[in-house]
Amino acid sequence: MKALVQHAVGESPRYEDVEDPTPGPGEALIDVAAAALNHRDVWITKGMYPGMSLPCTPGSDGCGIVSAVGEGGDEGWIGKSVVIDPSLDWGDAESHQGKDFNILGMPRAGTLAEKVTVPIANLRDKPPHLTDEQAAALPLAGVTAWRAIMTQARLQPGDKVIINGIGGGVALMAMQLAVAFGCKVWVTSSKKDKIGRAQQLGAEAGFFYVDAGWGKQARKTLGGGADVIVDSAGGPGFGELVDALAPGGRIAVYGATRGKWPELLPAKLFFKQATIASSTMGSPREFSDLCTFVADKKIVPEVDRTFPLEKGAEAFDHLASGEQMGKVVVKPG
Numbered sequence: 001m002k003a004l005v006q007h008a009v010g011e012s013p014r015y016e017d018v019e020d021p022t023p024g025p026g027e028a029l030i031d032v033a034a035a036a037l038n039h040r041d042v043w044i045t046k047g048m049y050p051g052m053s054l055p056c057t058p059g060s061d062g063c064g065i066v067s068a069v070g071e072g073g074d075e076g077w078i079g080k081s082v083v084i085d086p087s088l089d090w091g092d093a094e095s096h097q098g099k100d101f102n103i104l105g106m107p108r109a110g111t112l113a114e115k116v117t118v119p120i121a122n123l124r125d126k127p128p129h130l131t132d133e134q135a136a137a138l139p140l141a142g143v144t145a146w147r148a149i150m151t152q153a154r155l156q157p158g159d160k161v162i163i164n165g166i167g168g169g170v171a172l173m174a175m176q177l178a179v180a181f182g183c184k185v186w187v188t189s190s191k192k193d194k195i196g197r198a199q200q201l202g203a204e205a206g207f208f209y210v211d212a213g214w215g216k217q218a219r220k221t222l223g224g225g226a227d228v229i230v231d232s233a234g235g236p237g238f239g240e241l242v243d244a245l246a247p248g249g250r251i252a253v254y255g256a257t258r259g260k261w262p263e264l265l266p267a268k269l270f271f272k273q274a275t276i277a278s279s280t281m282g283s284p285r286e287f288s289d290l291c292t293f294v295a296d297k298k299i300v301p302e303v304d305r306t307f308p309l310e311k312g313a314e315a316f317d318h319l320a321s322g323e324q325m326g327k328v329v330v331k332p333g
C-alpha cells in the first residue's frame with residue numbers, strides 16, 4: 001500500500017510503498033477514507049515530540065471502513081464506517097493517562113496511509129451526518145477540546161468563554177462544542193478573516209491577541225471577564241488571559257505553541273480564585289461522550305483544505321504556515 005513515512009528529523013514525510021498491515025488479536029484493519037493532521041505531526045517532523053521513534057507513518061486522525069478483524073475480534077465491525085480514537089492504552093484512571101499511554105501515529109503506524117490497524121476498542125461509529133473529511137477532522141482535536149473544557153474546566157451552559165488563537169484545530173472544536181453546549185463564546189486571532197469565520201460559526205466577536213492590552217479590553221466587553229478561557233499558545237501572551245479572566249474563572253491549558261509563560265504575579269491568580277486546568281487528550285469514555293454529543297447536536301468540524309495522500313508533504317507545510325482555519329485533511333487516492 002501507499003503511505004507517508006517520516007524517515008528523519010528535518011525532512012518532509014515521503015509518499016512511498018510500504019507493506020500492508022495485518023490486524024493482530026483484538027485489532028481491526030481499516031481502509032482509510034480520510035485522515036487529518038495535527039500540530040503533533042509537525043512537531044514530529046522537527047524532532048520536537050517526546051519519545052521520537054523514526055521511521056514511522058504519522059497521523060492520529062482518521063475515518064474509514066473496517067475491512068478485517070484479527071483473531072478474537074468481533075466480525076460485526078466488518079463493513080462499518082468508523083472514526084478512530086487516537087488515544088492508545090489510556091489506562092484505568094479517568095483523572096490522568098497511565099504510563100503506557102501513547103498516541104496513534106508514532107510509535108504505532110498512523111492514519112496517513114491507505115490502511116491502518118488499531119485496537120477494536122478504539123473504534124466508534126462514524127457520526128452519520130458527517131462526510132469522510134469532516135469525520136477525519138474530529139478525533140484528536142475533538143477529544144482534546146472535550147476533556148479540556150468539559151472535564152477539566154467544568155464548563156457550564158451560560159458560561160462566557162474565550163478561545164485563544166481560533167485558527168487552531170483544537171481551538172475551533174472547543175468553540176463549536178461550547179456554542180452547542182449553550183455558552184457565549186468570544187475568540188482571539190491574529191487574523192480578521194478567522195474572527196469573521198468564527199462569528200459565522202457562532203462566536204459573539206473577537207479580539208486580536210497581537211494587540212497589547214486586549215485582555216483588559218475583553219474583560220470590559222464581557223462585562224467582568226470570561227468564566228472559562230481555552231489556551232494552547234502559552235508564551236509571553238499568557239498574562240493577557242489572566243487579565244481577561246472573571247473572578248472564579250478557569251483557564252484550560254493544553255498546548256505550548258509559544259513556549260514558556262511570562263513572569264506572573266501569583267496574586268493576579270489567587271485574588272481571582274482562578275484555576276489553571278491543564279489537560280491532555282482524553283479517556284475512551286470521553287471520546288465516546290464526544291462522539292455522542294457531536295452526533296446529537298449535529299456539529300460539523302471545520303475542514304480548511306483537503307490534500308491527496310501523495311501531496312501529503314504540502315499538507316504539512318500548510319499546517320506549519322499557520323494559515324489554516326480548521327483542520328487540514330489528507331485523502332488516499
Ligand SMILES: NC(=O)c1ccc[n+]([C@@H]2O[C@H](COP(=O)([O-])OP(=O)(O)OC[C@H]3O[C@@H](n4cnc5c(N)ncnc54)[C@H](OP(=O)(O)O)[C@@H]3O)[C@@H](O)[C@H]2O)c1
Pocket residue numbers: 038039040043140141144164165166167168169170171188189190191194209232233235237254255256257258279280281319322323324
Ligand atoms: N495536550 C494535548 O493533548 C494536545 C492536543 C492537541 C494539541 N496540543 C498542542 O496544542 C497546540 C495547538 O495544536 P493544534 O493542532 O490545535 O494547532 P494548530 O491547528 O497548528 O494551531 C495553531 C494556531 O495557534 C494560534 N496561535 C499561534 N500563536 C499564538 C499566540 N501567540 N496566541 C494565541 N494563539 C496563537 C494561531 O491562531 P490564529 O491563526 O487564529 O492566529 C494558529 O492558527 C500545539 O502546541 C499542540 O502541540 C496539545
